[in-house]
Amino acid sequence: MKVYGIIGYPLGHSFSKNYFTEKFAREGITDCSYEVFPIKTIDEFKDLLSQNPLLQGLNITIPHKQSVVQYLDDTTNLPDTLRACNCIKIVNGKLTGFNTDIIGFERSLQTKLQSHHTQALVLGNGGAAAAVKFVLNKLNIAFTIVSRKKLNEHDLAYAELNESIIKKHLLIINTTPLGTFPSVDECPDIPYQYLTSKHFLYDLVYNPGKTLFLQKGEEKGAIIKNGYDMLVIQAEESWRIWTNTD
Numbered sequence: 001m002k003v004y005g006i007i008g009y010p011l012g013h014s015f016s017k018n019y020f021t022e023k024f025a026r027e028g029i030t031d032c033s034y035e036v037f038p039i040k041t042i043d044e045f046k047d048l049l050s051q052n053p054l055l056q057g058l059n060i061t062i063p064h065k066q067s068v069v070q071y072l073d074d075t076t077n078l079p080d081t082l083r084a085c086n087c088i089k090i091v092n093g094k095l096t097g098f099n100t101d102i103i104g105f106e107r108s109l110q111t112k113l114q115s116h117h118t119q120a121l122v123l124g125n126g127g128a129a130a131a132v133k134f135v136l137n138k139l140n141i142a143f144t145i146v147s148r149k150k151l152n153e154h155d156l157a158y159a160e161l162n163e164s165i166i167k168k169h170l171l172i173i174n175t176t177p178l179g180t181f182p183s184v185d186e187c188p189d190i191p192y193q194y195l196t197s198k199h200f201l202y203d204l205v206y207n208p209g210k211t212l213f214l215q216k217g218e219e220k221g222a223i224i225k226n227g228y229d230m231l232v233i234q235a236e237e238s239w240r241i242w243t244n245t246d
Helices: 015-026 042-051 067-071 101-110 127-138 163-168 212-219 228-243
Strands: 002-008 032-038 055-060 087-091 094-098 119-123 142-147 171-174 200-203 223-225
Touching (some): 002 015, 055 228, 067 094, 087 228, 119 163, 127 142, 212 223
Parallel strands (some): 002 032, 119 142, 171 200, 200 223
Antiparallel strands (some): 055 087
């Protein structure tokens, strides 16, 4: 039996577990299973590996996408400017890191991206934001990071957001877990009253399908999209990596 899985915390509602279990059943794959491994700290990672010798691959989610990099034997598949890993292939005990969030986010974003979406606000600056920033740089979309506390002179704190800033940045991407089920009454603290029909709000959260962040954008006529398609694309890319024998 080949075992795959996901590490992160919390993992009560894992997209990946459901997705791969249904995929295996649908495609008649009987020699593979996909498990959930909730670990609070990355210090538990080595023990997890030793206790699960049949592991062939792992997905990595919040909050371990950055801290897991230290345990990789091979980081050559991670871009130099991206110190975040959400996919690991395990062959003979060797851990090779990948970031499938890049292709997932880029393909998903481009389905609704328009020519006037040339400047973005990225809400949050954790591991989930790494692939977002990488893709925006690739697409030549200027962006500003927004956090609870101002990180440097180039970034912004939520309290600094005003009408001018919101109307200048027509693409707003939520990379924080705010609004994730069951905390569906939460959303990033931005001045939603200044949103317009020219805005595009993208939320990496997929559960619920329409977060409060997206609801508030929709009320102002903005284009909205959640993270479901991104997860499907990155899951399939993970499977391609795990099963590639080259």
